[in-house]
Every structure is written in C-alpha cells, then in structure tokens.
Amino acid sequence: MKAVILCDGDIPQKRIIEREISGSDLFIAADGGAYHAQKLGLQPDVIIGDLDSYKVTGTETAEVIHDKDQETNDFEKALAHALNRSATEAVVFGATGKRLDHTLKNLSVLLQFDASFNSILLMDDYAVMKMIHSPFKESFEPGTILSLFPLSGKVEGITTKGLKYPLKNEDLENGVRDGSSNESIEKTVEIEFKKGDLLLLINH
Structure with missing residues (x-):
C-alpha cells in the first residue's frame, strides 16, 4: 500500500505530485500541507497535525485528525498514521525547504521510520532522497x-x-x-x- 504525504515545505510542480497520487492508496496532508493541497486543487483523504498552521473550517471533506502531541512533528504524525493504515511505501513532498531546522528534523524522522516501511522517498525540485x-x-x-x-x-x-x-x-x-x-x-x-x-x- 502506497501513501503520498504533502508537508508544508517547498513542493515541486503539480503534475509531479498528481502522478504519485494517481498511483497511491492514501493521500495525507500534514498540517500546513493542506493549504498546498487547496492551492493545487488536490483533495487529501486525511489532514493530520497539531494544526498550528492549518485552521479547520468545518467544511473539509477530508478526515481531520488533531494530534496535540508536541513531542512529534507533523511529518512524524503523518508517517505514523500511514503506518497504522498499513502503508508499506511513502512518497513525501514538502519535507524540505523553507526552515532549515524543519528540513533537518524531517531527515531525522526519515531515519526514524526507515525500518518500518519498504520505501520512503522524499521528493523536491532538486532531488529524490532515500535511505x-x-x-x-x-x-x-x-x-x-x-x-x-x-x-x-x-x-x-x-x-x-x-x-x-x-x-x-x-x-x-x-x-x-x-x-x-x-x-x-x-x-x-x-x-x-x-x-x-x-x-x-x-x-x-
């Protein structure tokens, strides 16, 4: 089972994200990543995070999961949810760019979850990253x-x-x-x- 995760960092062109979503079973927006989805006209299955960036309107068609845990970031929450939904592969957009501390943290999260998935790919405009x-x-x-x-x-x-x-x-x-x-x-x-x-x- 393949999950696509959209985080709140820098994202590539819409066609690249759409290509991965078309072959996936689950599309997760991690907190502010939901705004990226809105701007691109993409509909996530789930919006998850501590919701410090995304403000719930009550009109969402996606399942909204408010996880207040401050020991985990939104990328961790999204990967854990994908794992709980039996995902074995994850393609991730928006995990890099913008704040350097967020990028470094997300690389640490990649290492943390690597053993739990068959494959986790981080994609941006410059590279594909994987363990x-x-x-x-x-x-x-x-x-x-x-x-x-x-x-x-x-x-x-x-x-x-x-x-x-x-x-x-x-x-x-x-x-x-x-x-x-x-x-x-x-x-x-x-x-x-x-x-x-x-x-x-x-x-x-």
Whole structure:
C-alpha cells in the first residue's frame, strides 16, 4: 500500500505530485500541507497535525485528525498514521525547504521510520532522497548526479561501483568527509557498506 504525504515545505510542480497520487492508496496532508493541497486543487483523504498552521473550517471533506502531541512533528504524525493504515511505501513532498531546522528534523524522522516501511522517498525540485541499505543496486542514466550523506554521523567501509569517484572500503563522516556531487558513469550503480545510516540523493 502506497501513501503520498504533502508537508508544508517547498513542493515541486503539480503534475509531479498528481502522478504519485494517481498511483497511491492514501493521500495525507500534514498540517500546513493542506493549504498546498487547496492551492493545487488536490483533495487529501486525511489532514493530520497539531494544526498550528492549518485552521479547520468545518467544511473539509477530508478526515481531520488533531494530534496535540508536541513531542512529534507533523511529518512524524503523518508517517505514523500511514503506518497504522498499513502503508508499506511513502512518497513525501514538502519535507524540505523553507526552515532549515524543519528540513533537518524531517531527515531525522526519515531515519526514524526507515525500518518500518519498504520505501520512503522524499521528493523536491532538486532531488529524490532515500535511505539505502547494503548491498544496494539500482539503474541510473549515466551522468546522473548522486550524493551520499552519512545521516547519523559516520558510515564505514563503503565500496561503490559505477560512480565517477569510487570508494573502496572507505568511510564518510560528518565534518570529516562527505560524498556529495558524485556521478554515475555506468547504467548500474552498486554500493556496499559495513556500518551506518546512508542517505542517497538522486539529483535532477
């Protein structure tokens, strides 16, 4: 089961969001994301959050869930609801952009829920972001800009194939060395690593 979640950050063009909604089973607007949906003429199934941004009018056709918990943000609430509705995949828009602290928090939420879903994709105008697990293998058009980011601080023993700047049993660590702006040079990219939480950014 696939859920689409619309948060209150920067969102891509309507056609991209509509494409994902058309193949989904559940469309969730996370608090202020409901205003994005309204502006785009999209109808969510659920609006959820602490509702500090979205003001309920009483005319909503969507189910409105007011979750006052201040220990979780709206993205967490939306993912937890999707999980409770038996979603195994999630495509998320608006989780990045605007306030940097919100973006960083949402990347932390991505890591928190990664093990609970088969796939969580964060999409914006610049990239598709996802956690990857070793061994990883996927096809890309040669010339695709790929960035590897050690989300929890350090990823150890990384070996890659099909990238312009290969890694051979090497580490990436925040504040020491990162793997931004690499490039696929073959149709198939393979990545293995021994330990850590690795975020892949597939740049448009």
